[in-house]
Amino acid sequence: MTGTAADARPDARAGGSTWRFDPDTPLDEGCQPAALWARRALLALMAVAVACCLVGLLGVHTGTATAERNGYSMSLRYPTIARAGLDVEWQVTVTHPGGFGKQLTLAVTGDYFDIFETQGFHPQPSEETRDAHTLYLTFTAPPGDTFVVYYDAYIQPASQQGKSARVAVMQHGAPAVWIDYRTRLAP
Secondary structure, eight states, rough: OOOOOOGBBBBBTTTTTTEEEEEEEOSGGSHHHHHHHHHHHHHHHHHHHHHHHHHHHHHHEEEEEEETTHHHHHEEEEEEEEETTEEEEEEEEOOTOOOOOOOOOEEGGGGGGGGEEEEESSSSEEEEESSSSEEEEEEOOOOSSSSEEEEEEEOOOOOSSEEEEEEEEETEEEEEEEEEEEEEEEE
């Protein structure tokens, strides 16, 4: 006779207070080989996730891109990989020998900033306009040959997908120098 869970029942002779054990009856169905391997696989997966967190693979990663054209030099620090709710860095530095004249206009892909919650640009643009695809940020030009703007932001908690974008310095209505980049969002 094969044992079942019903074979492990109170012993009537002992007043019903002890259990009789049938060694042919498995008491823990988790000791089955498939269950053991499933637990081992789950523990291994959790160990990999913890290891990724410990070495920083699941956090924010910042990249730098540079471009030089038409006498302008531009560098961009931006989030390459980020997660919802985390602070990120977005900073543009533009250098032009001889300065910028009265104003400097940056053109950024309009919907790129939709993934962010922001405290704003530092310095603040003196003028902002947007057409169907591009956000134009016009700044009063600083003295000297270098301009730096910083975007104080974090990824919106509801953002699930990253964005591709272009940032450009506009000169006479056309891009003088530009950088194409992408921010990816991790779950």
